[in-house]
Amino acid sequence: MHLSDVYADRFGLSFEMFPPKTPAGDEALRVELARLAEYDPAFVSCTYGAGGSTRDRTLDWCRELKSDFGQNVTAHFTCVGSATGDMAEWLDAAQEAGVSNIMALRGDLPEGGPDDAPWQPPAGGFRYANELVAFVRERFPEFGVGVAGYPEKHPECGDPETDLANLKRKVDAGADAVFTQLFFENDHFLRFRDACGEIGVDVPIVPGVMPVTDFARIKRITAMCGSTFPRKFSAALEAVKDDPVGQFEIGVDWAVNQCRGLMEEGVPGMHFYVLNKAAATEQILDGMNLAPVRA
């Protein structure tokens, strides 16, 4: 299903996974995906590893999501690591794999030492995601296109207004929906949504939700992506930092409250960063009464 149809007449639930590094990881993910499939997601998306590190694995997983799990598939794809010739080749392969939508991203920049020159796109490649959106729109009009948005601003950008103007470039280039970076306070999302409306970003804005189940891991992720932890939440997690069950319970509880609040605000859907595990997302969806209706 094309992204422009996903939110037209239903609440669009989506799950994001990443390609595991080992065959054992693949096996474990299949079990988790079968559980998540019960919630009838509008689509499942598969990430594209930093710098193109999962170029083939992402396609393999998209193929499997489509053929074995019968899912509507969104493939993430990044500018970092590709020239335009490679991009067209990869997007052709994605189409053959049955992918319906592309999450068009710049990608995180490769880490460099202090003396390294700033990142340059490869010859014939793109510097920003809006160029990739335009490329997909022009060369692969059958794909729906999603883009990333940042309620707390992208960490590289100096101010929220400029970052929003850059988001608008992606929507003006043809994006069908915006998927946000994770956030732990709904006010960040609601302010961002209002600001998007004010500058004419008129596509669905879908909140990204990451259940916290492992505080140390999520702290590393948020340090990279610039999302902030509310003091109350981090204090509660800090207090149980050596207790995995306690962390899971606090994380799920927080996410249930956050998601209830987002539902009351009439969000068009939710995009769960499931980190290849079903349990937390299942509990959150059950807590929100979005559990599957079983015969």
Ligand SMILES: Cc1cc2nc3c(=O)[nH]c(=O)nc-3n(C[C@H](O)[C@H](O)[C@H](O)COP(=O)(O)OP(=O)(O)OC[C@H]3O[C@@H](n4cnc5c(N)ncnc54)[C@H](O)[C@@H]3O)c2cc1C
């Ligand atoms: C839903 C979601 C999924 C993601 N999936 C992946 C994934 O699969 N693989 C991966 O590697 N990363 C992924 N990321 C992370 C993402 O790649 C990084 O956040 C990256 O640093 C920025 O990507 P972008 O597409 O937002 O870039 P852009 O929109 O290009 O923005 C990057 C920076 O440049 C600025 N900017 C944008 N356009 C212009 C312009 N025309 N002129 C000047 N400045 C500009 C922006 O303000 C921003 O600071 C994902 C993020 C989200 C929210």
